[in-house]
Amino acid sequence: MALGWDDLAAASLARQFPEDPGTVAARVDAIGDMQTQTARSAFIGLGARFPGTTHAEISEAYAAGAIVRGSTIRGTVHTASPRAYTVLAEATRVGQHPRWARMLGITEEQLATLWSSIEDFAREWRTPDELRAHVDDWLGRHAPGSLAAAAAGPGRYLGFAHGALVRRPASGERWEGQGRPVYATFERTGPATLADVVSLHLAAHGPSSRQDVAWWSGMPLTAVEEGLAGLDVVEDEGPDGRAYLDLADAPPPRDLPGVRLLPEFDALLCGYDSRVRDRFVTPEHHRRLWNESNGMLLPPLLVDGRITGFWRAAGTARRRPVEVTWFARTRRPRRSELDAPVAALEAALDVTVSEVSLTREQV
Incomplete structure (x- = not known):
């Protein structure tokens, strides 16, 4: 398939x-x-x-x-x-x-x-x-x-x-x-194998190409292959011609409607080969989010399961504004859709968001 x-x-x-x-x-x-x-x-x-x-x-x-x-x-x-x-x-x-x-x-x-x-x-x-x-x-x-x-x-x-x-x-x-x-x-919980490494990646981020696993883990492809040899995996062709692997007991896919404010270096980006992150973001948007010269990533804006912008919470004070930017030619998040993710941010960081601004950026 x-x-x-x-x-x-x-x-x-x-x-x-x-x-x-x-x-x-x-x-x-x-x-x-x-x-x-x-x-x-x-x-x-x-x-x-x-x-x-x-x-x-x-x-x-x-x-x-x-x-x-x-x-x-x-x-x-x-x-x-x-x-x-x-x-x-x-x-x-x-x-x-x-x-x-x-x-x-x-x-x-x-x-x-x-x-x-x-x-x-x-x-x-x-x-x-x-x-x-x-x-x-x-x-x-x-x-x-x-x-x-x-x-x-x-x-x-x-x-x-x-x-x-x-x-x-x-x-x-x-x-x-x-x-x-x-x-x-760190007191390890027990021994770990290369199969455990590949299994952890697929369970958290799959389906993945061998290159995705290698980039995420920092291991060579030979080690990835060795880890795969001990696993029960299924393999399908992906949109880029690579083979994509997954665990046989993987959960069913899901949609994710609405808006989420994700952190810097979120797994939806950093779980995959940096050259091929198209499942969640277009290449031009990825170039805007990721500064290759210093390795920094802007905090992504997730809308209906796609990364279509970024956001900032300026400063370190307990009260701070949130600035949300969405990319032109993507769906504009409604202001009412920001209420829940902003409340989640306030609870997680123990801050109060003083105001929310919403702007569009041409990329």
């Missing part, structure tokens, strides 16, 4: 906007993973998918360890359940560890020993400076020629960007903020 972009979108919406399973922890587990280098994205994303989710509920889930946040796949920050985070850590080991070894000029065996030493050191909460000092000390004793690489560019994040640690605000409060973090070793 040949699938169109609308077919792929409807199938993915069934995973990303499921029936409410009840608790914040169960909601996060149901949607798989959330890219949250912008910390507020977890709050906004849960509010958009499960309206009425409160700031206090999400903060309490973080504080209790029912959901966790840290640097994992592709070196980005993700929020997930402990079960899913364990799988993300395995994807990070496969996808990122060879990259770190090449960057430092050491063997993968040496790198694995360094990671183990970091995990031992971070059995209690550590600051980024403490982790950097630990890495420098280890390299000074075992690979002094790598110290310069560890001090520049991505090397500065070596101590906490390898999928084995989780982070929390140093203050212990305001989980939605970008304040100073501290890091500690």
Whole structure:
């Protein structure tokens, strides 16, 4: 069977906007993973998918360890359940560890020993400076020629960007903020395999091409193929000529009428190969939303299951305006349709929206 972009979108919406399973922890587990280098994205994303989710509920889930946040796949920050985070850590080991070894000029065996030493050191909460000092000390004793690489560019994040640690605000409060973090070793829930990595992706984002899974996970296509070998999947041709894979027990597709205010780096974009995100957004709109020079994404506006604009909540005050922009030649959201998503945003971020503006942009 040949699938169109609308077919792929409807199938993915069934995973990303499921029936409410009840608790914040169960909601996060149901949607798989959330890219949250912008910390507020977890709050906004849960509010958009499960309206009425409160700031206090999400903060309490973080504080209790029912959901966790840290640097994992592709070196980005993700929020997930402990079960899913364990799988993300395995994807990070496969996808990122060879990259770190090449960057430092050491063997993968040496790198694995360094990671183990970091995990031992971070059995209690550590600051980024403490982790950097630990890495420098280890390299000074075992690979002094790598110290310069560890001090520049991505090397500065070596101590906490390898999928084995989780982070929390140093203050212990305001989980939605970008304040100073501290890091500690993540206690995995058990072993994870490449099949688990591919299964997590398909359950949360499928149907997907092999390239989608590879981009999302940061793993090479050879690892994706190895993971697929252990799964019961169905395969159909997609609108771009690629093969699209899905789990045999995938939920039925769904429509999503109405308006949602999605977070930066939402899964409807970041779950897929950055070159082929047509199921939810046109290429020209994607270019407007994604700044390739710095990797930043504007928070998307979702209308009837399509991304057709963006929005902003300017400032950091407890009272702030919301500016909604829709792209010309797409459906204009009605002002009345913004009432529910704005209320969901207020509850999730614990803010008051002072006013809502609605403008059109030619793209």
